[in-house]
Amino acid sequence: MKILVTGGAGFIGSFLVDRLVRDGHEVRIYDNLDSQVHLGSTTRHQKKPPYLNKEAEFIYGDVRDRESLAKALEGIEVVFHEAAAVGVGQSQYQIKHYMDVNTGGTANLLDILANGKHRVQKIMVAASMSSYGEGGYRCAKCGDMRPPLRTEEQLAQKKWELLCSKCHTVLTPIPIPETAERQCQSIYALSKLDQEEMVLNFGKTYNIPAVALRYFNVYGPRQSLSNPYTGVAAIFMSRIKNNHSPVVYEDGLQTRDFISVLDIVEANILAMTKPEADYQAFNVGSGKILSILDIAKVLIELYRRVADPSSVEPHVTYQFRKGDIRHCIADISKIETKLGFKPKVSFQEGMKELIRYSQEVEAIDLFDQASQELKARGLA
Numbered sequence: 043m044k045i046l047v048t049g050g051a052g053f054i055g056s057f058l059v060d061r062l063v064r065d066g067h068e069v070r071i072y073d074n075l076d077s078q079v080h081l082g083s084t085t086r087h088q089k090k091p092p093y094l095n096k097e098a099e100f101i102y103g104d105v106r107d108r109e110s111l112a113k114a115l116e117g118i119e120v121v122f123h124e125a126a127a128v129g130v131g132q133s134q135y136q137i138k139h140y141m142d143v144n145t146g147g148t149a150n151l152l153d154i155l156a157n158g159k160h161r162v163q164k165i166m167v168a169a170s171m172s173s174y175g176e177g178g179y180r181c182a183k184c185g186d187m188r189p190p191l192r193t194e195e196q197l198a199q200k201k202w203e204l205l206c207s208k209c210h211t212v213l214t215p216i217p218i219p220e221t222a223e224r225q226c227q228s229i230y231a232l233s234k235l236d237q238e239e240m241v242l243n244f245g246k247t248y249n250i251p252a253v254a255l256r257y258f259n260v261y262g263p264r265q266s267l268s269n270p271y272t273g274v275a276a277i278f279m280s281r282i283k284n285n286h287s288p289v290v291y292e293d294g295l296q297t298r299d300f301i302s303v304l305d306i307v308e309a310n311i312l313a314m315t316k317p318e319a320d321y322q323a324f325n326v327g328s329g330k331i332l333s334i335l336d337i338a339k340v341l342i343e344l345y346r347r348v349a350d351p352s353s354v355e356p357h358v359t360y361q362f363r364k365g366d367i368r369h370c371i372a373d374i375s376k377i378e379t380k381l382g383f384k385p386k387v388s389f390q391e392g393m394k395e396l397i398r399y400s401q402e403v404e405a406i407d408l409f410d411q412a413s414q415e416l417k418a419r420g421l422a
Contacts (some may be wrong), residue, residue: 043067043068043119043120044067044068044070044117044118044119044120044161045062045067045068045069045070045118045119045120045121045122046069046070046072046114046115046118046120046121046122047059047062047069047070047071047072047098047122047124048072048073048105048111048114048121048122048123048124048125048147048151049072049073049123049124049125049126049168050069050070050071050072050073050098050100050122050124051071051073051075051090051091051094051100052073052076052079052124052125052264053079053260053262053264053265053266053272053303054124054168054257054260054303054306054307055071055073055122055124055125056091056093056094056095056264057262057264057303057304057306057307058122058124058306058307058310059071059094059095059098060095061307061311062098062311063095063097063098065311068099069095069097069098069099070098070099070100070101070114070118071094071095071098071099071100071101072101072103072105072111072114072125073100073101073102073103073125074102074103074104074105074125075089075090075091075102076127078266078269078271079128079266079269091264093264101113101114104147105125105143105146105147105148105150105151106142106143106146106147106150107150108150108153108154111150111151111154112154112158115151115154115155115160115162117161118160118161118162119161119162119163119164120162120163120164120165120166120314121151121162121164121165121166122166122168122310122314123148123151123165123166123167123168123237123241124168125143125147126143126144126147126168126233126234126237127139127140127143127144127230127233128230128271128272129230129271129272130172130228130230130231130271130365131228131271131363131412131416131421132230132271132412132415133228133229133230133233134228134229134364134365134419134421135415135419135421137229140229140230140233141229141232141233141236143233144230144233144234144236144237145233145236145237145240148167148236148237148240148241149240152240152241152244155244155248155250156244156248162250163250163251164250164251164252164253164314164320165241165244165245165250165251165252165253166252166253166254166255166310166313166314167237167238167241167242167252167253167254167255168234168237168255168257169234169235169237169238169254169255169256169257169323170230170231170234170235170238170256170257171256171257171258171259171299171325171327171370171372172226172227172228172230172231172234173224173226173231173232173234173235173238173256174218174222174224174225174370175191175224175225175226175227175231175367176188176189176190176191176204176225176227176367176368176369176370177215177216177217177218177367177368177369177370177371178215178216178217178218178219178222178371178373179204179213179214179215179216179369180213180214180215180216181206181208181209181211181213181214182211182214183206183208183209183211184206184208184209186216187206187207187213188222188223188225189204189205189206189207189213190225191227191365191367192204192368194364197292197362200293200360202292202293202295202296202368203368204368204369215297215331215368215369215370215371216371217329217371217372217373217374218325218370218371218372218373219325219373219375219376220256220323220324220325220373220376227365227367228365238254238256238323241254242254242321242322242323245320245321246321251317251319251320251321252320252321253313253314253319253320253321253322253323253324254322254323254324255306255309255310255313255323255324255326256323256324256325256326256372257301257306257326257327258298258299258300258301258325258326258327258328258370258372259273259274259275259298259299259300259301259327260273260300260301260302260303260306261273261275261276261300261301261302261303261392261393261396262302262303262304262392262395262396262399263303263395263396263398263399264303264399265303265396267279267280267283267400267403267404267405267406268280268404268405268406268407268408269408270408270409270411270412270413271412274298274334274337275300275337275341275393275396276396277409278337278338278341279341279345279396279397279400279405280405280406280407280408280409281354281407281409282341282342282345282354283345283400283405283407284405284407285354286354286407286409287354287355287356287357288338288341288342288354288356288357289357289359289409289413290334290335290338290356290357290358290359291334291359291361291362291363291366292359292360292361292362292366292368293335293358293360294333294334294335294338294356294358295333295334295335296333296334296366296367296368296369297331297332297333297334297368297369297370297371298331298332298334298369298370298371299327299328299329299330299331299332299370299371299372300327300328300330300332300337300389300392301326301327301328301372301385301387302385302386302387302392302395304386304387304392305326305328305385305386305387306326308383308386309324309326309377309381309383312377312381312382312383313381316380316381316382318380318381319380319381322380324376324377324380324381324383325372325373325374325376325377326372326374326377326383327371327372327374327385328372328374328385328389329371329372329373329374329385330371330389331369331371332389335356335358338356339356340389340390340393341393341396341397342354342355342356344390344393344394344397345397345400348394348397348398348401363416363421364420364421365421
């Protein structure tokens with residue numbers, strides 16, 4: 043198959059390219075080599091990363107550039123649409139940028155296909171768990187529910203957990219299924235929801251099989267350690283490598299679902315090859331719960347073993363950021379049942395791989411700079 047991977051030079055996209063090439067496909071990468079993704083800064087950047095697969099064709103271009111994107115689609119049979127501006131906090135003040143890249147770029151892609159000749163037979167789009175907002179919860183007395191975000195008044199009192207609206211007891215987080223209502227709490231989440239719904243709508247309209255994969259918290263090598271708006275594991279890794287304490291908001295007991303980039307790639311391959319995936323959305327997570335504080339502790343412990351007997355410890359701030367959710371865990375029963383997906387990389391092994399990668403690359407700690415930006419705008 044002749045396959046296009048938008049954002050194919052990035053963290054997830056590049057691993058996907060490697061797998062597709064290994065499986066014998068003819069792969070074309072379309073990427074604008076965004077400096078924040080690769081360098082963690084706004085410095086102009088057009089240098090291909092050293093890990094980029096040399097057997098794949100590379101086209102430098104932006105998804106907002108219709109003419110360039112149209113050329114990249116020539117002869118393509120399958121599209122993996124991974125290109126996106128990423129970062130929840132930053133999206134709250136770079137609103138036009140996020141909507142232009144994510145919503146507008148996806149509109150460009152679909153508009154080209156809708157109005158021109160092409161050979162595309164299937165499209166996979168990278169969607170996001172952020173579109174759920176808060177996860178699923180259960181009250182022992184009142185049953186399952188989807189509570190709204192915690193109020194600033196509650197957070198100011200350092201009452202971190204969500205409470206039942208009926209009996210006011212603390213709620214227990216439960217895995218969230220694909221059928222749950224989406225409650226976007228950021229511009230980033232809205233733009234990712236746009237990408238998902240546009241691609242699925244387009245697929246159904248034109249009878250082109252489309253699949254949306256709602257990624258949960260992805261970690262692994264090639265994730266920029268100098269991008270302060272990337273995943274929490276990479277941000278913590280950058281802090282630790284620079285002998286700075288990883289900063290943990292609230293009490294650190296908020297939980298997420300972390301999944302290795304290698305498992306994300308496997309989910310994409312299954313989505314491409316299995317007709318059971320067509321026209322549907324799937325959660326892609328580990329189905330396991332981990333606290334943010336535990337992530338910091340595990341990274342520090344593993345890093346000490348292989349690199350540096352540093353004395354840094356997690357810095358729990360007991361402060362909050364606007365719009366942050368408390369818990370969100372993936373219900374992965376649908377992708378397990380329909381596509382046979384099973385996460386294979388354990389968190390410990392995945393973190394060891396991230397640490398090995400951190401020894402080979404530069405990590406500029408820009409967390410404080412990003413934090414000050416959020417504070418200056420009243421977002422933290």
